[in-house]
Structures are given as C-alpha cells and as structure tokens.
Amino acid sequence: MATLAQSVKNYSKFIGFILKYYNTDIFKKVSDEATANTAAEQAAPASEDEYNKPEELVEDLKKLGPTFVKLGQLLSTRPDFLPDDYLEALATLQDDVESIPYADIEKIVESELGVRMSAAFASFDTEPLASASIGQVHKAVLRSGREVAVKIQRPGIRKKFLEDLSSLKEMTALAVKHSKTARKYSIDSILDEMQHILLNELDYIREAQSLQIIGENLQKFRLLLVPAPVMDYTTSRVLTMDFVDGKKVTKITPYERMEHNYGPVVDDFVKAYLKQVIVDGFAHADPHPGNVNITRDHKIALMDMGMVARFSPLMQDKLMALVLAIGMKNGDEITDTLLDISKYNPAQADLDAFRKKVNRLAMDAQSTSANDLQMGKLIMKMTRIAADEEIKIAPEINILGKILLNMDQIVAVLKPDYNLQQAIKDYAGKMMQAKLRQELLPENILSNLVELKKLGKHLPERLNKITENLARNEFSMKIEAIDEKRFTDGFQKVANRITLGLIITGMIIGAAMMMRIPTRFTILGYPGIAMIFFLAAAVSSLLLAYNIIFSDENFKKKKK
Structure with missing residues (x-):
C-alpha cells in the first residue's frame, strides 16, 4: 500500500494527465459515444490548441512511469476505447529508461542466485544489451561455456507497480461510481486485467515456464527459435536463458530482403502463431516487432514471454472458425461466430446493425488484394463496431486482434507481398488434423x-x-419467446392430456380385469361395474378426441 505522500503524488500526476487530455480526441470520442451524441457532434474537429497528437500521449505515458507505459500497451488492444491513430501509437510504445548501474546488478544477481558472480559465470558483460521498465538484460557465459542472456528485475519495481495500481484502483472505483462512460467501458475491469498481466510479468519463474512450454510446442518449426531458459540460474527476479545473436526484425534493410528469401521464414512464423492460438491454447500474446529478432542464420527468434494468453478448447474452435471466415471474407459467418462468443442484452444490442456493418467490412475486404488484407486491423474494427452496438466481445478476440496486428507488421517488413489469406487456407487442414489428434489423446x-x-x-x-x-402438472420452463403464455399454455395442455390418457388407460385395464369377477349387478349380461368403467373410458376418449380435433383448430383460428 502506498504511503499518504506517495498517494498524493500519484493522484496529482494522474489528475494532471486527465486534465490535459480531457477535452481532446482521446476522451471526446469515448464520451460522445457513451452519451449517444449526434453524428455532427462526434465529427466536430478538435481545436488547434488541444493536445490530440498520439505521439504526445505516448511521451506523457513514459513520463508517468513504467506502470502507465504498461497501461498504454494494454490499451492498444482496445479499439472500442480509442481512435485508430492512438491505437497505432500505443502499439509501438516502448519505454526508454536509464540503465541500472552494474554494481546494483551484481548485488541482485548474487543475492538471488546465492553465489558470487565469478562462481556462477565465466564472464558477465557490464554493459546491458537492453534496458526496459521492468528489467535489464546482460550477456554472460556460464562456467560450462554456454552463452546466455540474463534478465535482471529493477530494484523496487514491484513496490512501484503496486503503489501506482493501488492509487489507480481507488480512482477508477470513483470513476465507475460516478461516470456513465467509465461504467460502459468497464475501466475497472481493464485495470484488473492490467494488474493480472503485470504481476505475471514480474515473476520470472513463470516467464521461464512459458519459454519452456512454447519452445516445446513450436519445436517442429525449424525456422523458428525460442530461447531455452536455464532453470538452475533463474529466480523470480533473475531470468537466465540462451543468448540469441541477432537483431530486431524492424532493422532488416531492403537490400537484405532482396538478398534473402524470407518467405519460408514468414510461413513458419504465421503457422506457429496460428498453432499457438488454435491448437495449443497457449500463445505468446505480445509479438510486437521489438520482441521478434532475426538471427544471423535467418531464423525468427521470439523474445520476452512475459505476456502469454490461454484459450479454452471451446474458444480455440471458435477462433479457428472466425479466422477461416475472415479468410473467406464471409460476413454472415463472421457475425455468427462473434455473436456466439459475445455477451449482449437482446433488448439493447442492435444485432441487425451489427450484422450489416460486419458484412459491409467483409465486402470491402473482398475488393482488397489478398496480400493487402490486414486481419489484425479487420478484427479491431469489428470489435469497435460491437462496442457501438452494445455487444461485449470476448476478451480473447482482442488478444487475437493484437497478435494478428503485430503479425501484420512483421510480415510487412520481411515479405510485403506475402499472402496471409492463402497461408491460413493452406494451414487450416493441418490445424483441424492437429485438433483431432489432440482430442484422441x-x-x-x-x-x-x-x-x-x-x-x-x-x-x-x-x-x-x-x-x-x-x-403432477408441475413441469416448468424458463423461456424467452414472442408469446411465452401461449407456449406454456400449450405445454400445460400436453401434460393434462397425457395425464387424462393415463387415467383412461387405467380405467380400461381395471374394467378388463373386473370382467372376470362374477357379480349380481350386470349390464347386458356383463359385470355392471366393469361396463360402467368401459363406458366412462369411451366417453372420456371421445371428448378428448373432439377437443384435440376441433378445439385446437378453433384456438389457432382465434390466434390468427
């Protein structure tokens, strides 16, 4: 829990941020949609003196600190919450922070591993390979000669995150209580999701396990590399893994692209992510260009597994259906799949408008060449449409959209003319076979x-x-229909008639058994009581038949 002084400082920073952006595009769009303003009001341009540049927002988030950088990265997956230009800026948000002094690094490593640096490593570079808000990476060599990268968590970062999150939780609780916009966009849920992601990222043991799982799942892709962790040299604050000698995918030059055919590499990359989401149900959820490297032998290396996503078997099937429907540009199939995994109130959601808009998107996609089809952006647009029509899309759709959005960027760098649509069609059969084999385990x-x-x-x-x-005529059903009373009345009639039929059957069987018992009271020479039951059963049967044939028909005519 943050101290009073720290809380006041956090509040002042956040309130200053809100005041600066309150009347700009970023909040105006959300507020207008939530209060259902007219189209003319929503389209009104911002004044020149307003802070409405996405790049400026990115810089301000960096100044607020690592917690807000992570919040910005998370918001990049919410097309229902922000305009496109802000989403694109936030998707590339990376924090530029000062490096941790080597003396501090040495203390943390020795404290966590329980041995001196010289005993654990044959060499340990004093200059970092990379420095981010949560951790810093150094190259080292183990005593066995194995080259490794060691990621060390920044001192005090967990405490900093928890203090910021505590302050943000209090402020979002107030916002949800007093703001319709905050309730509509569930900003408290966004914060809960962020807290869950952050706490996972702060646990390097969990990240090491993710490296192991994804590495094993993708081992058949020969042009893909996932660095293996060294568990004996890993703790919750220190992660040791294989060193990858390469560079960021964004640093590939046009000359290198011409010199080497990256088609097979991209093919493996795309299929590997489809397998993670649809077959394995365990995926690297943050494959942005900064986390994807190209090695010297032209392989793709997936770095930083701090953010992973899990998908249930049912969700895997739905996502496969969605991806195939988008690939086929089938608007109705896309709509049906999205609605099947979404939550909405039929009285509030405009399903017809949603279907119409999604079909329009699909038709627009039909006029787009296969090479230019950006599935990530398409899913993000569909998510925004759903929010406008009061439909709450499953969170997994946002995760899939973010993964595909990042994939689109990487594919565009390595192979601009790559046909993603055809790759999905070609791989669909193998995905289905893999799912069937999985079910037969x-x-x-x-x-x-x-x-x-x-x-x-x-x-x-x-x-x-x-x-x-x-x-007993006690059967009840809860249904939603146009005429519930008529439906339940009909069900009651069925139950009553079944009961009456059973009674008539009992009377006939009883009368037949009494025919064998001699009695002085007879009718037409037969036992009198048995004949009375037979006559009662016959009359009841005729009345029931009359009711079914004539009364039900009259009932239908009256309803018409």
Missing part, C-alpha cells in the same frame, strides 16, 4: 469418458424427475 478420451459416466449416472434420475413433474 488418452487424457482427453478419459475426460470425455468421465463426462459420459456422469451423464449416464444422472440421466435416469433427471428423466424420472421430468416425468414426475409432467404427471
């Missing part, structure tokens, strides 16, 4: 058998309960 079969056993165990009990309720 012993553990998945066992899980299905357990579910089948549970169904078999409870099915007789549930059927018995349903029939009992029907017999």
Whole structure:
C-alpha cells in the first residue's frame, strides 16, 4: 500500500494527465459515444490548441512511469476505447529508461542466485544489451561455456507497480461510481486485467515456464527459435536463458530482403502463431516487432514471454472458425461466430446493425488484394463496431486482434507481398488434423469418458424427475419467446392430456380385469361395474378426441 505522500503524488500526476487530455480526441470520442451524441457532434474537429497528437500521449505515458507505459500497451488492444491513430501509437510504445548501474546488478544477481558472480559465470558483460521498465538484460557465459542472456528485475519495481495500481484502483472505483462512460467501458475491469498481466510479468519463474512450454510446442518449426531458459540460474527476479545473436526484425534493410528469401521464414512464423492460438491454447500474446529478432542464420527468434494468453478448447474452435471466415471474407459467418462468443442484452444490442456493418467490412475486404488484407486491423474494427452496438466481445478476440496486428507488421517488413489469406487456407487442414489428434489423446478420451459416466449416472434420475413433474402438472420452463403464455399454455395442455390418457388407460385395464369377477349387478349380461368403467373410458376418449380435433383448430383460428 502506498504511503499518504506517495498517494498524493500519484493522484496529482494522474489528475494532471486527465486534465490535459480531457477535452481532446482521446476522451471526446469515448464520451460522445457513451452519451449517444449526434453524428455532427462526434465529427466536430478538435481545436488547434488541444493536445490530440498520439505521439504526445505516448511521451506523457513514459513520463508517468513504467506502470502507465504498461497501461498504454494494454490499451492498444482496445479499439472500442480509442481512435485508430492512438491505437497505432500505443502499439509501438516502448519505454526508454536509464540503465541500472552494474554494481546494483551484481548485488541482485548474487543475492538471488546465492553465489558470487565469478562462481556462477565465466564472464558477465557490464554493459546491458537492453534496458526496459521492468528489467535489464546482460550477456554472460556460464562456467560450462554456454552463452546466455540474463534478465535482471529493477530494484523496487514491484513496490512501484503496486503503489501506482493501488492509487489507480481507488480512482477508477470513483470513476465507475460516478461516470456513465467509465461504467460502459468497464475501466475497472481493464485495470484488473492490467494488474493480472503485470504481476505475471514480474515473476520470472513463470516467464521461464512459458519459454519452456512454447519452445516445446513450436519445436517442429525449424525456422523458428525460442530461447531455452536455464532453470538452475533463474529466480523470480533473475531470468537466465540462451543468448540469441541477432537483431530486431524492424532493422532488416531492403537490400537484405532482396538478398534473402524470407518467405519460408514468414510461413513458419504465421503457422506457429496460428498453432499457438488454435491448437495449443497457449500463445505468446505480445509479438510486437521489438520482441521478434532475426538471427544471423535467418531464423525468427521470439523474445520476452512475459505476456502469454490461454484459450479454452471451446474458444480455440471458435477462433479457428472466425479466422477461416475472415479468410473467406464471409460476413454472415463472421457475425455468427462473434455473436456466439459475445455477451449482449437482446433488448439493447442492435444485432441487425451489427450484422450489416460486419458484412459491409467483409465486402470491402473482398475488393482488397489478398496480400493487402490486414486481419489484425479487420478484427479491431469489428470489435469497435460491437462496442457501438452494445455487444461485449470476448476478451480473447482482442488478444487475437493484437497478435494478428503485430503479425501484420512483421510480415510487412520481411515479405510485403506475402499472402496471409492463402497461408491460413493452406494451414487450416493441418490445424483441424492437429485438433483431432489432440482430442484422441488418452487424457482427453478419459475426460470425455468421465463426462459420459456422469451423464449416464444422472440421466435416469433427471428423466424420472421430468416425468414426475409432467404427471403432477408441475413441469416448468424458463423461456424467452414472442408469446411465452401461449407456449406454456400449450405445454400445460400436453401434460393434462397425457395425464387424462393415463387415467383412461387405467380405467380400461381395471374394467378388463373386473370382467372376470362374477357379480349380481350386470349390464347386458356383463359385470355392471366393469361396463360402467368401459363406458366412462369411451366417453372420456371421445371428448378428448373432439377437443384435440376441433378445439385446437378453433384456438389457432382465434390466434390468427
């Protein structure tokens, strides 16, 4: 928890930031949409003296500190919340911070590993390879001769994050309580998501495990490289992994692109990410150009696994259907898939408008060449449309959009004429085969058998309960329909008729059994009581038949 002085400082920084941007495009767009202003009001240009430059927003977030840099990176996945130019600026947001002095680095490493630097490493470069808000990376060589990169967490960074988050939570709680806009865009949920991501990024053991899992999942892609962690030299604040000798993908020159064919490399890169999302359900969620390197032997290296995403088996199937529908530019299929995994109130959401706008996007995409189809931007636009029509898209869609948006940028650098649409179509069959093989794994079969056993165990009990309720006329259903009363009245009629039919059947069976019992009271020479039951059953049957044939028809005519 932050001290009073620290809280006041945090509040003053954040309030100053809000006051500066309150009347600019960034907040005006959100406020206008939330209060349903007219189109003319929403289209009104900002005055020249307003701070409406995305680049300036990026710089201000950097000045606020690492917590706000991470917040900006997270907001880059919310097209329902920000205009396109701000999204693009925030997607490239990287923090430029001063490096940690080597003396501090040495103290942290020795404290975390429990040994002197000279005992753990044959050499350790004093100058960092990279310096970011959370950690700093140094090249080193283990005593075994293995070249490694060592990432060291900044001293006090966890405390700093927790203090900033504590202040932000208090302010967002007030905003949600008093602001319709804040409630509509669930800024408290955004902050909760951010806190979860940040705490995961601060745990280097978790990142090392992510490196292991993704490395194993992608080992069949020969042109892809995921540095393996050295677990014996890894703690929650120090991460040691294989050193990758390469450079950022954004530093590839046109000459290098002409000299080397990066088509197969891009192919592996695209298929690897589709596999992570759709088959594995465990994906590197932040493949921005700064986290993707090209090695000297022309392989793609995936760096920084601090941010990963998990997808349930059901969500994997839905995302595969969505990606294929976008590839086929099928607007109706895209709409159906999005609605299937979204939350909305039918009374508030305009589903027809949503379908119309998505179909329009799909038609626009049809006039776009396959090479120019940017699936990431397309998904982001669909997410914004959904927000406008009061439809809450599943968070996994935003994650997929961010992954594809970053993929588009990397593909554009390495292979500008790459046909992403065709690559998805070609790989679709293999993804489906992989999913089927996954479902046939012993553990998945066992899980299905357990579910089948549970169904078999409870099915007789549930059927018995349903029939009992029907017999007692106590069967109830909760439905949403145009005429619920008519539907439930019809169901009541069915239950009543089933009950009456059972009574008639009982009377007939009872009468047949009584025919064998001699009695003085007879009708037409037959036992009298048995004949009375037969006659009652016959009359009841005729009345029931009349009711079914004539009364129901009249009921239909009246309704018409």
